[in-house]
Amino acid sequence: MSYVKTPNEAHKTLTERMRYLASGTKYDSCNQSAVCHAFAPDGRCIQLYKTLLTNYCSGECTYCPNRCERDTPRVSLSPDEVVKITWSFYRRNAVEGLFLSSGVIGDAENTSEKQLEVARKLRAQGFQGYIHMRLMPGTPKYLLEEIADVANKFGVNAETTSSINYSEVCPNFDYTNDVLQRLKWTKELIIEKRKEVGYGGRIIGANDTQFVVGAADESDRDIVHTVNKFMDKYDLRRPYFMSFDPVADTPLEHNTPSPQWREVRLYQTSYLLKDYGLKAKDLDEIYTDKGFLKDQDPKILLAQSNAEIFPIDINNASQQELLLVPGIGPVSASRIMQSRPINCEQELARMGVVITRARPYIKIKGRCQTNLSAFMEACS
Amino acid sequence: MIIGFRTTVEGVLLTCLKLRQLPDAQLMFAEDLEELQRKIDFAGLETDLELVGFESAASTTELIARVFGKHWNRHVKFSRRKEPDPIHFIDLVLRHADCDPSELVRTLSLSEDVPSLFSGKMQLQKRCYRCMREVNLSYQRLCMFARPAFVRGILTVDIKPEHRIEDMFCRWLARKNPDLPVAVVHGDKAWIGNGHFVGLDRFIVVTSLFMGNLEAMNVSDEVEELWDVYYDSQMIDSRRNKKHAKKFQPKAASSVSGMSMKDRYKVERGISPCKLGDFFEI
């Protein structure tokens, strides 16, 4: 497929275009739980070369700096250029692979074809690194199937929780068909690919989607329930959240930015679903009356709202009960189960338990070892 | 009675089994027989000596099953933290610069099961666990921050690890780049991976002088500037978290390569928002 440059990008160098397009994905998370190679000054790790193929877009998403009506420099990288940069970073051990997203070039089919072209070229050249593709809503099924052959992870962003909200922020796409249907197909393809014996040793990541937090009016409770639904229905393992930040010259430019802590608390809450075996309904007590999270650790809030079950006996509690204790995570809970009887706090600390948090909620050998200040500290 | 053993995983496991039969035996270790002989001569020892691990071809999985029982890998399967299996554990401890292999053998022979190696209550177990973690950490840091470059077509990296992990890192780099010869240079030695591309064995240790004579295809490499641009583009200024970033991009580890050192500098000082080139942009 030939690649056509838009008129106002001809004078940009590769470095300049690369800068524009890489900063277009800086809010996207690409965690693939492999080797991180660098950490940006904001503390987030860099594992992949993240880029848009182009910031030219025919979409009109209300929060997006790349929406078609916005006056901004438009640039693109050709598939060959993306391939070249990915190889160069990969060879220098600066990344583990590529995260590729894009603005909509005409339609979803055309865009995904270009993304597929990049991945295919890389694989044809023997690239064994990780390829994560954020696809356009409405990507046809046949392309998803072809992408599943070359990418390690791929998915469509849900952005929000319902058709009504979605039609407000992404007016060009249909939530049920363009997003949910694609999530379903992605799930089926992942299951199929994982079943294929000796699948080139390639890791097949779980279904993947991202929410823009604060662009629409959805509450945190809605988001958490949606995440839970996606986990059950589409095998979503880990949702990504991106805080809404108003962009000048967009319909939402005067909206209030979503506070940074909201994204953090949503991540913490999603871990309770992912790693602690909780369901969204178990967390209904932790929200404000309007359904928003408070800027406090959701696990502590959950423990406080279930105060009657504490303190639990560390030597008799089930793994599920241990997981409800602030300061005890899945690793330390399984270590406790394996190393019983536990005689003192020091033993727990060695297993990775955060004692100052856990102390008010546990008893060891029948003894509670809390005091008021520890309790206040745990509550704060 | 002295047990003289070879400092390999196999040697350690065999010695551990022997020590359980002869708990009063003294231990002496060496990398090969000549070194052992020198040590014995130096110490002037004249007691019975039993050599362990210098010839045997026993399988490490069989040996570990004899030491810890047939469910030896159960702990690793069920542990949610990515702990190494006990074979890898022993290998990592042996690579520690301050490793005392006799201490490792004693620790293993006193440990009833695998979990006690990881959540050990004895001082010896804790020490071995710490050694394992330190070696693992320095290996992971190399995988993160080393930045090889093409030297006459060989993807080459110069490293100065605190522990003996050059071969481990070389194998990792070779796995990551299976279509290229790779070289890990430390002092006057070079570990070559995928050596068949340059007419050598797949994995071989040579002198760095020898490496200088190797020829392979030339590949151009002008990546640092692009990386700087990319790295700078990923920073979200409003979210700057210096403490967090410094923790993950530690100063000591970043000195592994010039590129990560530069990244670390930016973590420390921030990224200048204004460069000369910006004046010429629209």
Ligand code: SF4
């Ligand atoms: S489709 Fe993507 S790039 Fe285009 S406006 Fe919507 S969010 Fe932005």
